[in-house]
Amino acid sequence: xxxxxxxxxxxxxxxxxxxxxxxxxxxxxxxxxxxxxxxxxxxxxxxxxxxxxxxxxxxxxxxxxxxxxxxxxxxxxxxxxxxxxxxxxxxxxxxxxxxxxxxxxxxxxxxxxxxxxxxxxxxxxxxxxxxxxxxxxxxxxxxxxxxxxxxxxxxxxxxxxxxxxxxxxxxxxxxxxxxxxxxxxxxxxxxxxxxxxxxxxxxxxxxxxxxxxxxxxxxxxxxxxxxxxxxxxxxxxxxxxxxxxxxxxxxxxxxxxxxxxxxxxxxxxxxxxxxx
Amino acid sequence: xxxxxxxxxxxxxxxxxxxxxxxxxxxxxxxxxxxxxxxxxxxxxxxxxxxxxxxxxxxxxxxxxxxxxxxxxxxxxxxxxxxxxxxxxxxxxxxxxxxxxxxxxxxxxxxxxxxxxxxxxxxxxxxxxxxxxxxxxxxxxxxxxxxxxxxxxxxxxxxxxxxxxxxxxxxxxxxxxxxxxxxxxxxxxxxxxxxxxxxxxxxxxxxxxxxxxxxxxxxxxxxxxxxxxxxxxxxxxxxxxxxxxxxxxxxxxxxxxxxxxxxxxxxxxxxxxxxxxxxxxxxxxxxxx
Numbered sequence: 001x002x003x004x005x006x007x008x009x010x011x012x013x014x015x016x017x018x019x020x021x022x023x024x025x026x027x028x029x030x031x032x033x034x035x036x037x038x039x040x041x042x043x044x045x046x047x048x049x050x051x052x053x054x055x056x057x058x059x060x061x062x063x064x065x066x067x068x069x070x071x072x073x074x075x076x077x078x079x080x081x082x083x084x085x086x087x088x089x090x091x092x093x094x095x096x097x098x099x100x101x102x103x104x105x106x107x108x109x110x111x112x113x114x115x116x117x118x119x120x121x122x123x124x125x126x127x128x129x130x131x132x133x134x135x136x137x138x139x140x141x142x143x144x145x146x147x148x149x150x151x152x153x154x155x156x157x158x159x160x161x162x163x164x165x166x167x168x169x170x171x172x173x174x175x176x177x178x179x180x181x182x183x184x185x186x187x188x189x190x191x192x193x194x195x196x197x198x199x200x201x202x203x204x205x206x207x208x209x210x211x212x213x214x215x216x217x218x219x220x221x222x223x224x225x226x227x228x229x230x231x232x233x234x235x236x237x238x239x240x241x242x243x244x245x246x247x248x249x250x251x252x253x254x255x256x257x258x259x260x261x262x263x264x265x266x267x268x269x270x271x272x273x274x275x276x
Numbered sequence: 277x278x279x280x281x282x283x284x285x286x287x288x289x290x291x292x293x294x295x296x297x298x299x300x301x302x303x304x305x306x307x308x309x310x311x312x313x314x315x316x317x318x319x320x321x322x323x324x325x326x327x328x329x330x331x332x333x334x335x336x337x338x339x340x341x342x343x344x345x346x347x348x349x350x351x352x353x354x355x356x357x358x359x360x361x362x363x364x365x366x367x368x369x370x371x372x373x374x375x376x377x378x379x380x381x382x383x384x385x386x387x388x389x390x391x392x393x394x395x396x397x398x399x400x401x402x403x404x405x406x407x408x409x410x411x412x413x414x415x416x417x418x419x420x421x422x423x424x425x426x427x428x429x430x431x432x433x434x435x436x437x438x439x440x441x442x443x444x445x446x447x448x449x450x451x452x453x454x455x456x457x458x459x460x461x462x463x464x465x466x467x468x469x470x471x472x473x474x475x476x477x478x479x480x481x482x483x484x485x486x487x488x489x490x491x492x493x494x495x496x497x498x499x500x501x502x503x504x505x506x507x508x509x510x511x512x513x514x515x516x517x518x519x520x521x522x523x524x525x526x527x528x529x530x531x532x533x534x535x536x537x538x539x540x541x542x543x544x545x546x547x548x549x550x551x552x553x554x555x556x557x558x559x560x561x562x563x564x565x
Binding site: 080084086108117120121 | 311313314317318321324325328391393394395396397398399400559560562563564
């Protein structure tokens with residue numbers, strides 16, 4: 001759908017983005033662990049892990065972009081960075097407009113509060129004006145469609161109900177930049193159909209949509225551009241069908257490689273360790 | 277091509293340019309005041325949640341401090357045969373504000389860790405979390421003051437105009453508590469051991485503070501001076517002085533305003549440092565939680 005993207009205004013401009021995690025802090029969460037770590041510190045052990053490095057990416061108005069790749073490729077980290085939840089360790093991100101929140105559906109709910117209270121609280125966390133929130137609340141409740149449970153504590157909800165309420169809140173406002181992380185497959189069949197219709201609607205209204213998913217059919221169906229990531233790098237960026245094909249090929253190849261490796265290591269007296 | 281080089285207007289996310297402590301502090305206070313509605317909702321949520329599952333509900337706001345006082349009363353007045361006059365008032369004047377502090381510390385330590393799901397989902401200033409925890413506990417302290425007022429019915433001869441200075445003393449404690457709350461909320465996000473250690477530290481601090489006894493009862497004068505370095509010696513003594521009285525005065529009287537003033541000044545500096553520290557480590561929360 002975007003033949004000449006350069007002619008459109010830039011909505012997201014990522015330059016030289018790098019994000020690293022400090023393994024010393026993420027691995028051990030106790031003081032004891034850190035002290036033990038200090039005592040027998042392996043000087044060669046990596047202390048940092050770059051989830052993304054040297055990433056350059058431009059997104060243009062009107063684009064719906066699918067982000068695919070194996071687990072640990074850095075897709076979700078990129079979304080977290082675009083949402084402003086993770087600060088870049090190096091490089092810059094410039095964004096034109098309001099970015100939506102990420103939704104790992106319902107993970108942020110306050111279990112003791114009712115669904116209605118959680119809607120109000122979510123509005124305050126998202127910095128939505130009080131009046132706007134008052135206006136949105138009835139439609140959020142209607143879309144979530146969980147009946148009288150809306151006034152019961154969230155801890156009494158089923159997983160599906162939490163997911164529906166989470167989806168309903170997160171998609172109630174139309175952001176300029178919409179970030180979606182594995183959200184299209186939630187709930188029962190009826191809700192799935194309705195939520196897909198809503199995502200379609202949002203894609204039409206938002207300036208830019210970034211969709212992370214393992215379901216490759218969504219990429220070819222919803223997106224006009226697809227990006228394949230591996231190990232924190234962009235491997236391919238272009239036509240969705242082409243990118244999906246490339247990804248499928250690479251998955252097959254790495255599976256083959258893994259089988260070859262498994263065979264090689266299955267024989268114990270290997271003459272030489274495989275040099276990389 | 278002109279559009280390509282044009283910098284996009286709106287949000288710019290850059291690596292944490294080593295912002296100075298003054299800038300960090302200003303940002304932090306700006307976030308607290310700028311997102312006051314969020315703080316208010318969080319406080320309301322906290323208050324709603326507390327005792328929500330209990331049969332007696334809101335009555336626990338009053339029952340909690342009263343029962344705690346009765347336990348200590350039983351221990352000291354009945355078992356140890358302590359002869360302090362109007363001992364219930366003597367105890368309650370100190371235990372009520374102490375309970376406020378200890379619950380604030382515990383709520384603050386959970387404030388960031390307890391919202392980890394949200395922190396990885398939504399971008400918002402995390403400093404509102406310990407702030408809201410501190411404000412919410414202030415409400416329960418205020419309700420506890422009703423119990424104190426009831427206690428003055430039997431002990432009305434000790435009542436004086438100085439009881440009106442309780443909000444001033446509480447304000448000093450609030451500033452001090454806020455500093456502690458902000459630091460511990462951040463520390464506990466990195467090391468969960470902090471909560472375990474603090475459980476014991478709080479108990480120690482309680483016993484070295486004049487809550488179950490008065491400062492003048494401490495036999496060693498050097499030790500008394502040393503104890504004045506403890507903020508809760510100043511605070512608890514002040515609460516007791518304006519309600520119960522002192523060793524020589526058997527009704528509420530003038531507290532040590534100089535000590536309170538010094539504590540207030542120190543606490544304000546501590547809050548500034550705490551906010552700067554919190555803002556400094558805040559970007560790491562989403563990575564480590």
